[in-house]
Amino acid sequence: EVQLVESGGGLVKPGGSLRLSCAASGFTLSYYSVNWIRQAPGKGLEWVSSITTTSTYIYYSDLVKGRFTISRDNAQNSVYLQMNSLRAEDTAVYYCARIIGDNGYGSGHYDLWGQGTLVTVSS
Amino acid sequence: EIVLTQSPATLSLSPGERATLSCRASQSVSSYLGWYQQKPGQAPRLLIHAASNRATGIPARFSGSGSGTDFTLTISSLEPEDFAVYYCQQRADWPMTFGQGTRLEIK
Numbered sequence: 704e705v706q707l708v709e710s711g712g713g714l715v716k717p718g719g720s721l722r723l724s725c726a727a728s729g730f731t732l733s734y735y736s737v738n739w740i741r742q743a744p745g746k747g748l749e750w751v752s753s754i755t756t757t758s759t760y761i762y763y764s765d766l767v768k769g770r771f772t773i774s775r776d777n778a779q780n781s782v783y784l785q786m787n788s789l790r791a792e793d794t795a796v797y798y799c800a801r802i803i804g805d806n807g808y809g810s811g812h813y814d815l816w817g818q819g820t821l822v823t824v825s826s
Numbered sequence: 827e828i829v830l831t832q833s834p835a836t837l838s839l840s841p842g843e844r845a846t847l848s849c850r851a852s853q854s855v856s857s858y859l860g861w862y863q864q865k866p867g868q869a870p871r872l873l874i875h876a877a878s879n880r881a882t883g884i885p886a887r888f889s890g891s892g893s894g895t896d897f898t899l900t901i902s903s904l905e906p907e908d909f910a911v912y913y914c915q916q917r918a919d920w921p922m923t924f925g926q927g928t929r930l931e932i933k
Binding site: 738747748749750753762764765798803804806810811812813814816817818819 | 860862864869870871872875876881882913915917920921922923924925926927
């Protein structure tokens, strides 16, 4: 089955860190750019970060720049999001998603999403 | 940042009726616009990409139109499973942005 599976979410105190993983199965993730998108409880969707196939281009939302780091290991068919200096406003379900129609810079639309992993930042 | 404004915020219709959802961009996004459907507790699902192209496996009752700043998602005849929240998304410029969503509810 073609799918993305996120893991690594949980409860963390403000200022803490978490590392999210996004593992692909049923297809070769290295052929695709991947984005992280988050959704705060009861709210809409918010783009977080993007990485191209060979990590040549990486982009971040201004809200997470300097605190979050996206990376990938194509040999492991996985993408990661290292989140440091977490704040209460980072509380959300984090989705990884595969890009289609990539313009070469990692932007596009998302044709495959994971089920999401919940990150809760609270003391 | 390109702001996407969706209207209406909530749309109340009955099965079998036609639904028309709007997405307006604060500046031109050409045809770089997609539509997603999200049901409670689920990840979003891509319906339309590049403004008017149905994604794989999406029924023909879903159609997208528009270019520049004004876009429309039309569901020709609502099925019970279509009641959900719908988001538009632009990929024309960084940061990529989403609209705030339209909730399609059963009347």
